Amino acid sequence: MAPDTQADTRAQGARAQGAQVDVIVIGAGPAGENVAGRCADAGLAVTIVERELVGGECSYWGCIPSKTLIRPGEVLAAARRVPGAAAAVTGALDPAAVFTRRDRLVGGFSDDSQVPWLTDKGVTLVRGTGRLTGRPRHVEVTAADGDRRVLIASRAVVVATGSRATVPPIPGLxxxxxxxxxxxxxxxxxxxxxxxxxxxxxxxxxxxxxxxxxxxxxxxxxxxxxxxxxxxxxxxxxxxxxxxxxxxxxxxxxxxxxxxxxxxxxxxxxxxxxxxxxxxxxxxxxxxxxxxxxxxxxxxxxxxxxxxxGRTPATGDLGLAAVGLPPGKFIEVDDRLLAVGVDGGWLYAVGDVCGRALLTHMGKYQARIVADVITGRRDAAGEPARDVADGLAIPRVTFTDPQVSAVGLTERAAREAGLAVRAVSVATGGVAGASVRGEGITGTSKIVVDESRRVLVGATFTGPDTQEMVHAATIAIVAAVPVERLWHAVPSFPTVSEVWLRLLEEYGL
Amino acid sequence: MAPDTQADTRAQGARAQGAQVDVIVIGAGPAGENVAGRCADAGLAVTIVERELVGGECSYWGCIPSKTLIRPGEVLAAARRVPGAAAAVTGALDPAAVFTRRDRLVGGFSDDSQVPWLTDKGVTLVRGTGRLTGRPRHVEVTAADGDRRVLIASRAVVVATGSRATVPPIPGLxxxxxxxxxxxxxxxxxxxxxxxxxxxxxxxxxxxxxxxxxxxxxxxxxxxxxxxxxxxxxxxxxxxxxxxxxxxxxxxxxxxxxxxxxxxxxxxxxxxxxxxxxxxxxxxxxxxxxxxxxxxxxxxxxxxxxxxxGRTPATGDLGLAAVGLPPGKFIEVDDRLLAVGVDGGWLYAVGDVCGRALLTHMGKYQARIVADVITGRRDAAGEPARDVADGLAIPRVTFTDPQVSAVGLTERAAREAGLAVRAVSVATGGVAGASVRGEGITGTSKIVVDESRRVLVGATFTGPDTQEMVHAATIAIVAAVPVERLWHAVPSFPTVSEVWLRLLEEYGL
Missing domain, CATH: 3.50.50.60 (FAD/NAD(P)-binding domain)
Incomplete structure (x- = not known):
């Protein structure tokens, strides 16, 4: 089926007052987009409601522009740590060029380049502010010109409205x-x-x-x-x-x-x-x-x-009270991302607004899970979809220099959770792979091992450019790989990942 | 026990003609050093024989200096890919500074900084060329001044003499x-x-x-x-x-x-x-x-x-013929690193000379295994040590730009091995994490999945700075993590590791 034809057909349908679709998604940030796209890929008729830009906070005012502002300073600092390369860094960073690049990476604050991803999948985009009316599966959309319409979902409504910066009540702020x-x-x-x-x-x-x-x-x-x-x-x-x-x-x-x-x-x-x-x-x-x-x-x-x-859930105009939820709060969800406290099993929340983990990648993960929940998809083992990662292994990278790349529990959090853990640490800069990358590389690599199962429950890697090191730990935690098996996963020399060897040696293997 | 006292005692013993120790290691490169260190940590009396420099090819003429020569050009290329940072790279790379740094990282071609790692563990270092005499567990060492002595090991002799560059018979070369x-x-x-x-x-x-x-x-x-x-x-x-x-x-x-x-x-x-x-x-x-x-x-x-x-095993003066092994060939070993064809179970080989995988990290891995074999160490599950990784997941990074970071089987090798595999690929530069790191990032990420078990058997990541991405795949392969479980290992946004998500989506999850 040609996506354009399908999109046109669905768009026509949705424009009618009270048009019915399978799934309505409120909010077209990364989480909402992924719910919509994955449901559409599974053959459902999906309408997504967005009051600002398709792509959301992350694409225009979050991860993408912030990392674009960070990267030039980071890569120059990396060059300055390398004798011979440092000699070539004789000029100054050019902020104007950085801002120009930022403008390009955020699409000039237009979503023209992001909308086709949705429409090509047959998702109907409705511009406006979505509000829960109180009737099950009903969403009222108010357009910028004040025009209102009501959409009705046959299966589910998914809230993915995200969050906004908290402005604390400091006098004068x-x-x-x-x-x-x-x-x-x-x-x-x-x-x-x-x-x-x-x-x-x-x-x-x-x-x-x-x-x-x-x-x-x-x-x-x-x-x-x-x-x-x-x-x-x-x-x-x-x-x-x-x-x-x-x-x-x-x-x-x-x-x-x-x-x-x-x-x-x-x-x-x-x-x-x-x-x-x-x-x-x-x-x-x-x-x-x-x-x-x-x-x-x-x-x-x-x-x-x-x-x-901090962040405040973007639920101001959402009508949470109409469905019996406390306004201004994150929407509590279960492992199917179903809103707790709403009868009928039709209201889901994903991304920042559900408060589980305010990270783009976790929102996208929740989006994939909720789409599979809604479409009834099961995995190869016949298991229905549920959110496994949020309770187990949330990775996060702070893109400072040094970077802080972590997943799962800190040692303190693990102990507070009642786990009998043993943690070991080594210097990230202590391996040959770090020495060759530059002078004065600092940082710490640490794993937290649940002693009862001899599996990792947390890991942290600090140092320059540790961002790609965390996924190995995420896999180790999610797959509950015993440390005895990790011992046979050999890190390549001379990469910084050799901290894995030092950590397991330190642990006693 | 104070390491110095222990070292002195052992050193005195080893200097006597025919002195007996538990283990003799021939060759003090990364593989030999690790055999010696780990055996000594377990309480064995170890003598290591080295005719050149403690630290071996890798430390002075291999990985360390080569990566030191590569890194400045690599990091400047990375900076030039980032508008705003590129503006600061107005000077030229300074080769003299690079060579000076190389000299420092190779310790001025002296092993003064590497010897204490061995001696602190109580390992006796004997400088000279080791040769198998033909009598079980006997090693004759010829010093630079022609002085000869015979060492006898009570338990094992481990050959770790490495390899040297092959000079092909091209006329005039x-x-x-x-x-x-x-x-x-x-x-x-x-x-x-x-x-x-x-x-x-x-x-x-x-x-x-x-x-x-x-x-x-x-x-x-x-x-x-x-x-x-x-x-x-x-x-x-x-x-x-x-x-x-x-x-x-x-x-x-x-x-x-x-x-x-x-x-x-x-x-x-x-x-x-x-x-x-x-x-x-x-x-x-x-x-x-x-x-x-x-x-x-x-x-x-x-x-x-x-x-x-290519590489030729460094076995020229080793006396392989005296123990019945073909001279000039890699020493074939079994999964305990025991030389095949030598009676009595006393001769082991690790590192390049065993020909399994001519990579520093695999030599070091084999070293850890062989030390555990010799000392009889078992893991927490009671399993004796054996070389698992060489047959399963050999990681390797080629430090070109783009880097080629791979582990396990290529698609072709998997098919040639008779596996029913399905491979999927995505563009490394196609994820947001690559876009923010620089312009024009190319490369391919590919996984090879054994369809009968739905586990990875190989992965390759090409692109700038993919070196730390391969360890995640190594863990996935070594732990035989089903793709359905990898689905819950969420890559952090915006890292380049998000190719994992795209790969699994492409695979059909």
Missing amino acids: AEADPWDNRSATAARSVPRRLVVLGGGAVGAELAQAFRRLGSAEVTLVEGSPRLLAREEEFAGEQVRAAFEADGITVRLGTRAVEVRRSRPDSATPRGPVTVTLADAAGPDARGDDARGDDAGGEAVVADEILVAV | AEADPWDNRSATAARSVPRRLVVLGGGAVGAELAQAFRRLGSAEVTLVEGSPRLLAREEEFAGEQVRAAFEADGITVRLGTRAVEVRRSRPDSATPRGPVTVTLADAAGPDARGDDARGDDAGGEAVVADEILVAV
């Missing part, structure tokens, strides 16, 4: 119109002075990216005692050390208590921002009336402020 | 004193014109390394119809295309029929070399008497010639 991941990744110039609130992956990555793009002063503020607080402790410590070596000021264990943006001046078109930090002694002891110029703690003045302290 | 891997990796200057015989891993890597270090003319001559003939066909094709784009002349399906080095001149201190190639029409039709200036085929004139057409 919202009024200062801060950068979030969207404005930062869409930047057209490099602020001379940048303050970043939040030392998780987004804040850390963008702090270093802008420093390397040319920001003279970057201050990163994190309330926890360390960066990347959910990773192994050494990860945050190593990133902090690298950031300070890069000239970034890292302020840990403190938080912004007030933000004020002043009038624009010639150097700062949007006006400089003053961020007052809680003093180290006791930020919470300070009364509300102490705010203002004399709020107490140190003040950081910057040309721009980026807020990256 | 030996007389031309060609470069081999040793002289090439130890180079102190970059020849203006270089001709390389052999398009396997060594020849291909060094051809590109010298081109990027500044050789104006590099000609690579390979008798097969493609480079890297044992890898998937696309690998050699992609490397050829990249080489030609780098300005390397690649001559496939032909061979050198004569080599002649002329008198030195001011530009070429060792004298220019003229290499006559068989003409494409029929090299073997030409008679011996046709050699000489008018030998027929095209002549390539270069300042240096590198021969890299």
